[in-house]
Amino acid sequence: MFKKPVQAFTLIELLVVIAIIAILAAILFPVFAQVKAAAKKIACLSNMKEIGLASTMYVTDYDGVFPQTKRTDANPAVDDNAGQIENPDIGSVFAMIYPYTGGGTINPNTLSTQKLFMDPADPDPWGSQCQTINPGGPNVISYLINGYFVWGLTESEVPTPASTIYFAERRSVTVNGVPAYCDDIYHPWFNTQNPVSPDLEMDQNIGAIAATRHLGKANYTFTDGHAQTLDWFQTYSPPNVNLHALVQVGE
Numbered sequence: 150m151f152k153k154p155v156q157a158f159t160l161i162e163l164l165v166v167i168a169i170i171a172i173l174a175a176i177l178f179p180v181f182a183q184v185k186a187a188a189k190k191i192a193c194l195s196n197m198k199e200i201g202l203a204s205t206m207y208v209t210d211y212d213g214v215f216p217q218t219k220r221t222d223a224n225p226a227v228d229d230n231a232g233q234i235e236n237p238d239i240g241s242v243f244a245m246i247y248p249y250t251g252g253g254t255i256n257p258n259t260l261s262t263q264k265l266f267m268d269p270a271d272p273d274p275w276g277s278q279c280q281t282i283n284p285g286g287p288n289v290i291s292y293l294i295n296g297y298f299v300w301g302l303t304e305s306e307v308p309t310p311a312s313t314i315y316f317a318e319r320r321s322v323t324v325n326g327v328p329a330y331c332d333d334i335y336h337p338w339f340n341t342q343n344p345v346s347p348d349l350e351m352d353q354n355i356g357a358i359a360a361t362r363h364l365g366k367a368n369y370t371f372t373d374g375h376a377q378t379l380d381w382f383q384t385y386s387p388p389n390v391n392l393h394a395l396v397q398v399g400e
Contacts, residue, residue, distance in 0.1 A: 189270040190363035193291075193318070194376050196265050200292065200316055201370040203249035204242075213304040216245040218294075218334070221301035226338035229296075230346050241287065241333060242294045266290035270362050273321040279331035287333045293319045293357060296336040297395055298372075307395055310372035314384060314392045318359040318367050327355040337393035351393070353381045 208215055218239045222228050229235065243260055250265055260266050260275075267274040268291035276289035295315050307313055320330045330350075335357035339350035350357040360367050360381040369384060369392075370376045384392045 186270065186364055189268070190366075190368065190378060193268040193270060193363065194368045194378060196268065197292065197316055197368050197370040198374070198376040199250055199265060200243075200246065201374040201376055203246040204315065204370075205374040206249040207246050208304060215298045215302045215304075216242040217301045218242055218245075218299045223300075225296060225300045226343075229300075229336070230338055230343060232336070232339075232348070238287070242299065243290060243292070243333070260288055260290050266292060268292070268318060268362070268368075271318070271321055271359070273329065276319075276321060276329065276331055278329055282328045283331035286331050289319060289321075289331055289333055291319055291321070293317045293330075293333060293335045295393055296334045296338070297393075299334060307372050309396075311375070312392055313372045313395060314369045315372045316370035317357075317393075318362055318369075320355075320357060320359040324355050330357040332357070337391070340387075342387050351385060353385075 204216070218241065219225075220234065220237065222234065225234075241260065243266060247260075247263070247265075271291040274291040279286060279289055293316065295313075295317070298315060304310070317335060319333075319335075322329055336346075336348070336350050339346045339348040341349060341351075349355060353360045358367065358381075363378060366378050366380050368376055368378050371392075383390065
C-alpha cells in the first residue's frame with residue numbers, strides 16, 4: 150500500500166522562521182525593557198509621594214517646623230558653604246517621618262528593611278560601598294533631603310512650596326571615576342556658582358543626585374508633598390532655573 154509522504158519543514162523554512170523570531174525579539178525586547186523601566190519609575194514616584202505626604206503630616210504636628218537634623222542655622226548656604234558646620238548630627242529625617250507612613254517607630258539603623266526607602270531602579274539602594282567611601286557616615290537609602298530643610302526651617306520660610314524640591318534621588322553608583330554619593334543630605338549651595346565650595350554636588354553627572362536614573366529623568370518630591378518626574382535642567386539650570394533653592398529665580 151502506498152503511503153503518503155510525511156510533510157515537514159525544510160531547512161530553509163526553519164531558518165526563515167528563526168530569522169523572523171529573531172527580528173521580532175530585537176524589536177520587542179527594547180520595548181519590554183522600557184516598559185519595565187517605566188514601571189520602576191512609577192514605583193519610585195509612589196515612594197517619593199508617600200514620603201512627601203508623611204513629611205507634610207510631620208510638619209503639621211510640629212507647628213510648621215520641618216524635621217531638623219543639624220544645629221539651628223538661619224543661613225546654611227553661607228555658614229555651611231563647605232560643610233564646616235555639619236556636626237552634630239541629630240538624626241535621620243527619614244526615621245523621623247517614618248511613623249507618619251503608618252509603619253510605627255523605626256531605628257535609623259534599620260531603614261534598609263523598609264521598601265518605602267528603596268527605589269526599585271537603584272542598583273545599590275542601601276549604599277553597600279558607603280562604609281568604605283564614607284566611614285562612620287549616615288545609613289543611606291535611595292533618597293536624599295535638600296540641605297536647606299535640616300537646620301530648623303519653618304513653613305513660613307518657604308515662599309513657593311509647590312516649586313521647591315525637598316527630596317531627590319541619591320546617586321549610588323560610580324560615575325566617571327567619582328564614587329557613589331554617600332550622605333543622606335545634598336547641599337544645593339555646593340556648586341560651580343559658589344567659588345568657596347569645592348564640592349560639585351549639583352553637577353548633573355557626578356553630583357549627589359541620580360539625575361538620569363529613570364529614562365533620562367529623575368523623580369523629585371516638593372515641599373507641598375507632591376512628587377514629579379523631571380529632566381535635570383527643569384530643576385537646575387543657573388542662573389535661570391533652581392528649584393532646589395528656597396527663593397526661585399526672578400522672585
